[in-house]
Amino acid sequence: GHAHHNAPHHNHAVRPHCPPPRPYYRPTPPPSFRPYHGCPVFRGVFGITFGTTINLSLDYLYRNSYTVYGYDNDVIYLRNVNQYGYMWPDATLYYSVNGLTGSQFMYSTNYNNRNRYDSVYNTLYGQYGSPISVQNTANGIIATWWGYDGQYISLEYRPIYTNNGQLRYFTTLSFGM
Numbered sequence: 001g002h003a004h005h006n007a008p009h010h011n012h013a014v015r016p017h018c019p020p021p022r023p024y025y026r027p028t029p030p031p032s033f034r035p036y037h038g039c040p041v042f043r044g045v046f047g048i049t050f051g052t053t054i055n056l057s058l059d060y061l062y063r064n065s066y067t068v069y070g071y072d073n074d075v076i077y078l079r080n081v082n083q084y085g086y087m088w089p090d091a092t093l094y095y096s097v098n099g100l101t102g103s104q105f106m107y108s109t110n111y112n113n114r115n116r117y118d119s120v121y122n123t124l125y126g127q128y129g130s131p132i133s134v135q136n137t138a139n140g141i142i143a144t145w146w147g148y149d150g151q152y153i154s155l156e157y158r159p160i161y162t163n164n165g166q167l168r169y170f171t172t173l174s175f176g177m
Helices: 054-063 115-128
Strands: 067-072 075-083 086-096 099-109 133-137 140-146 152-161 167-176
Touching: 054 067, 054 075, 054 086, 054 099, 086 115, 115 140, 115 152, 115 167
Parallel strands: none
Antiparallel strands: 067 075, 075 086, 086 099, 099 167, 133 140, 140 152, 152 167
């Protein structure tokens, strides 16, 4: 049978220190990219395999004591999750008709501080080598590693205005397929 999920259905407005909602964005690999030996291979997040339905994901998250902050038809919001050895105050899992397709982990400070970005970058570099693409603009930096079957990991650092109008500096880790 289906478990009954009693977490409130929250929208992004309840997350004052987060940026306004953006639709799930999957980056596009460069046309020349071909998977190579040692490129990223990952099957999901927190032990939830890509393609898993949102209901099965919620069951798993509750059973494993994750803090589910809210959810909707195509998204689950989590608090204080661990990924790549760091605590991320806000995480979002994205779903489509094909089940779990992506994830995003956000950490922010109220001042310009790239320490988290640099540390996670070094971890990813150690595991997967140089990113396939790096976009470094006045607005921020984003590095993306590509894997098999369109899998990707991207790491971004940039200033963003939050829902409550504060300028905060976000390190955002995303991966999916």
